[in-house]
Amino acid sequence: MVQEFNKVGVVGLGTMGAGIVEVFARAGFHVTGVEIDTSALERGQNHVQTSLERAVSKGKLTAEEQGAIMGRIAFSSTREDLGDADFVVEAVPERMDIKRDVFTDLDSICPPGTILATNTSSLSVTEIAALTRRQEQVVGLHFFNPAPVMKLAEVVGTVNTAPGTLEVVTEVAKRIGKTPVTVTDRAGFVANALLVPYLNHAASVYERGIASREEIDTAITKAAEFPMGPLTLLDMVGLDVSLAVMEVLWEEFRQPRYVPSPLLRRMVSAGLLGRKSGRGFYDYSTGKNPAEEQPTGPVARSVRDNDHGFDLADMLLAPHIDDALRMVGDGYATADDVDTAMRFGCGYPKGPVELLDERGASAVANVLRGVANAHFAPYQPAPLLGKLLYDGTETVRST
Structure with a gap:
């Protein structure tokens, strides 16, 4: 099922969101990074570009690899461009009102089979999932800063998350080079x-x-x-x-x-x-x-x-x-x-x-x-x- 993912979306292009875009693109996924604020969108693009250039200068990537990674990334200022995404990670600020807007939007935009993940570090994944009509397909996927460097990803299930969804997201975490720790929804996770x-x-x-x-x-x-x-x-x-x-x-x-x-x-x-x-x-x-x-x-x-x-x-x-x-x-x-x-x-x-x-x-x-x-x-x-x-x-x- 992991191999069937053709397109990944990331909503929010701050430092963490831009890092998550880079992580997925490096792992071979086609990624669309979405940021509705145009100045923040530009900063996010620059963050990814600068990070990859730094990796090339340190000998961790070749210029050809950098070009291939950037070729797998698209940037957008509209969430509607995620209408064909198989997997979407939300990485907006830690405010429930902002996350509510994102998840209700994604729930109506994305196909029924799309898995939605929140990168929240402290808010209730259960409460976020309840904003959608697909609670069985909503998980927490908590990255650590800087996302391209830190190896941990906490995979967080709610009482309604389907076991198959957790299995898929855990495998995705491994595929993008992370060491997953899978737990249930609780304040602070691990x-x-x-x-x-x-x-x-x-x-x-x-x-x-x-x-x-x-x-x-x-x-x-x-x-x-x-x-x-x-x-x-x-x-x-x-x-x-x-x-x-x-x-x-x-x-x-x-x-x-x-x-x-x-x-x-x-x-x-x-x-x-x-x-x-x-x-x-x-x-x-x-x-x-x-x-x-x-x-x-x-x-x-x-x-x-x-x-x-x-x-x-x-x-x-x-x-x-x-x-x-x-x-x-x-x-x-x-x-x-x-x-x-x-x-x-x-x-x-x-x-x-x-x-x-x-x-x-x-x-x-x-x-x-x-x-x-x-x-x-x-x-x-x-x-x-x-x-x-x-x-x-x-x-x-x-x-």
């Missing part, structure tokens, strides 16, 4: 549901004056060899984007660990959104830190003096690992799915379950206990972690 609370927790640690921004970021890059620290990553992702995900997680789960950091809220209200606004936890024009300075109190000194038997990296990572174990224990995703999502979607050298297996369940539990006792955060160990301790097992995967 990657964002784990990544963003970890970033939010780091913001809370900074807000309480427990450590400086540099100490927080350096602790993680050294201890876990992550490509960047959480506050730097927050600035790159966008504080407003992370806050929106936290609010969605809080709305669905109503658990204390999903309460957005007050500092995060204040910074977003002040327009300190990170790199895209020029200032976030770091100032990208002067190097000056615009985030609110917090006093260093006894709690901060206690952590730095290691009075509780854990260090800053432990304090940042243990709740993150616990969240991953909670997700696995809930049956939402397997340990392999979790680690795959974080490695290929977020650039982790090791997934959170791998980190648990490396550190040991009892060590992680001791940190969580110490964090709770010191009143740093309201974390209680995940049931799966409790089971490992009860069984006397230190790892999720047998070694």
Whole structure:
């Protein structure tokens, strides 16, 4: 069925949408990229062209291959040009009113057999699917930025998505060079549901004056060899984007660990959104830190003096690992799915379950206990972690 796809459509040609167009065209699909705003359409075309030229200059593509890829791409300012598409990916901004307009339009324009996918990272795929008369053929297909580089694609089914549709989209994801993780519709899916609370927790640690921004970021890059620290990553992702995900997680789960950091809220209200606004936890024009300075109190000194038997990296990572174990224990995703999502979607050298297996369940539990006792955060160990301790097992995967 994948081989029968003659034409793919992508609606929305921002950075992500343009990247998705490139991904499909590189994989041999004929793609039509649609953007109703003419200036945005031109920017999208330029983005694809520039990206391919960069690949040629780096020796990753030949000029002939670039020409062939561009030959498979058409651009349009009207959605009616998707009337013969077999598969359409929506990549418009994360606003339900905009997505409502797109999906009701596509539902009337596209043939009955066309599969519709949303690239949403935080909105309900189920709610989006319900806007159409083809709920069995609507899925989430969540790419990660930059789409031509990041290997993860989350394939998200709703209660009404046909199993055959999920199979087709999973195979499509593989054909375009992605590593798919297939899950059901839930706030944040796998990657964002784990990544963003970890970033939010780091913001809370900074807000309480427990450590400086540099100490927080350096602790993680050294201890876990992550490509960047959480506050730097927050600035790159966008504080407003992370806050929106936290609010969605809080709305669905109503658990204390999903309460957005007050500092995060204040910074977003002040327009300190990170790199895209020029200032976030770091100032990208002067190097000056615009985030609110917090006093260093006894709690901060206690952590730095290691009075509780854990260090800053432990304090940042243990709740993150616990969240991953909670997700696995809930049956939402397997340990392999979790680690795959974080490695290929977020650039982790090791997934959170791998980190648990490396550190040991009892060590992680001791940190969580110490964090709770010191009143740093309201974390209680995940049931799966409790089971490992009860069984006397230190790892999720047998070694």
